[in-house]
Amino acid sequence: MRRPVRVRHGHINILGRDISTPIIILASAEALVFGLALLAACFIQLPLAPALPAVLDVIWSLQMLAFVSLGMVGMLSMGLYRRGFRGGANAVVLRILGAALLSVTMMSMLFYVFPDLHFGRGIMAIAIGLAIPGILFTRFGIFRLLAHDAFKRRVLVLGAGDSAQLFNRLRRKSDQVGFVLVGFVPRPGECTRVSDDSTLRLDVPLPEFVRRHHVDDLVIAYDDPRGGFPAEELMHCKMQGLHVLDIADFFEREAGLLKLDILRPSSMIFGRGFRQSLYQQYAKRALDVITSLAMLACVWPFMLICALAIMIESKGRGSVIFCQVRTGQHGKPFTLFKFRSMIMDAEKDGVARWAQKSDPRVTRFGAFMRKTRLDELPQLINVLRGDMSFVGPRPERPQFVEQLGGKLPYYHHRHWVKPGLTGWAQIHYPYGASEKDAFEKLKYDLYYVKNQSMSLDLLTIVQTVEVVLWGRGSR
Secondary structure, eight states: OOOOOOOOOOOOEEETTTEHHHHHHHHHHHHHHHHHHHHHHHHSSHHHHHHHHHHHHHHSSSSHHHHHHHHHHHHHHHHTOTTTTTHHHHHHHHHHHHHHHHHHHHEEEEHHGGGOOOOHHHHHHHHHHHHHHHHHHHHHHHHHHHHHHSEEEEOOOEOSTTTTGGGGOOOOOOGTTEEEEEEEOTTTTOOSOOOOOOBOSSSSOHHHHHHHTTTEEEEESSOOOOGGOOOHHHHHHHHOEEEEEEHHHHHHHHSSSTTTTTTOHHHHHSSSOOOOOOOOHHHHHHHHHHHHHHHHHHHHHHHHHHHHHHHHHHOOOOOOOOEEEEEEGGOOOEEEEEOBBBBBTTTTOOOOOOOOOTTBOOHHHHHHHHHHHHGTTTTHHHHHHTTTEEESOOOHHHHHHHHTTTTTGGGGGGGGSOEEOOHHHHHHHHOOSSSHHHHHHHHHHHHHHOOHHHHHHHHHHHHHHHHHHHHHTTO
């Protein structure tokens, strides 16, 4: 069988996270676009004679580093590198424009603090004007290129039962952006749960089969691992350069979540992750304090405006700050602070309720605060007090914790870490107002608990900008 033309790609571990090579290629190409846009702007704006030496100086300058870095932070904060991004062409264009505007704002602030980095408004305007079409052309071109099967990893699944059936839920193109499914190989005597046309019968040894079909990843998806698996053949495949991984690890890598249906306690105990060193705890606490103080210094005028608006709307009746008991780390209760966005005595009957879409209990200004997340700003005090962290699972009310803990597997494990002002689930899943939503968000919360690190915290903080600006998940 003749080997088709293919460009193999995989994942590269960067700061403890597996980043797919298509994302690295895309980000590298777009960083290059930002750099070339600044160089072109210098050629256009500077006089012709001294332009070349001046431009050569810019290439290795802090100005170039700042321009490219802040441009990429703007792209990242708009969710343009978020795994599973499902926006169409219009959404991509709007987010690139938003990223450009955010980048200009950050650069203006940087120039104010470090005047020596300033390279002129004209150059910056031309550079951004060139970068936007360049980014659009690069992104859509690379997307079209990477959509071809030649740039995707070929995945073979060993097993065709209930666990393997989870692959049937990956129907969207964004769910399979990096791989193509070769098929399922049922275990002898296994009850098949996948379609017959996707099952394969091996007529040759497994190492020979994967070589003939140019397989890159072997995923073990047996329902009962006690039945054994072809260890000798799998080791042979692994020595040939194939990736052999469990189905839970595959979904964690591809989707950024933990599949609770197939998560086993033994893998949580003996596998990687689910640990935090003393150094990480101190570093995380330092990040919480620094970030909270910096934000309070920036947003206190907005907090004052919110307090005055609440008082005016309620005609001076009722409280401005809403206090509510929530469940914190290790299940300990704490008092959470928010700006009051509902009418007074919204739960005067004492029954805890989920917030619903167009909730009649929410005031007019309260709806605006919820949409813009301004009602969450007093929680910066909770972070400074140590009740919460800046990044972590969102804290729930004890009534809901008791209710969900009895129905959802591993729910109480989300309390191994401090709850957060923002979290991995908040940037990947909309607002949850039901047990089903809580189950879906728990997959992302446990992914964060397992893989928590400073780099993941910083990534979450940056990507929260998209959630706030685009109002995703507000209610």
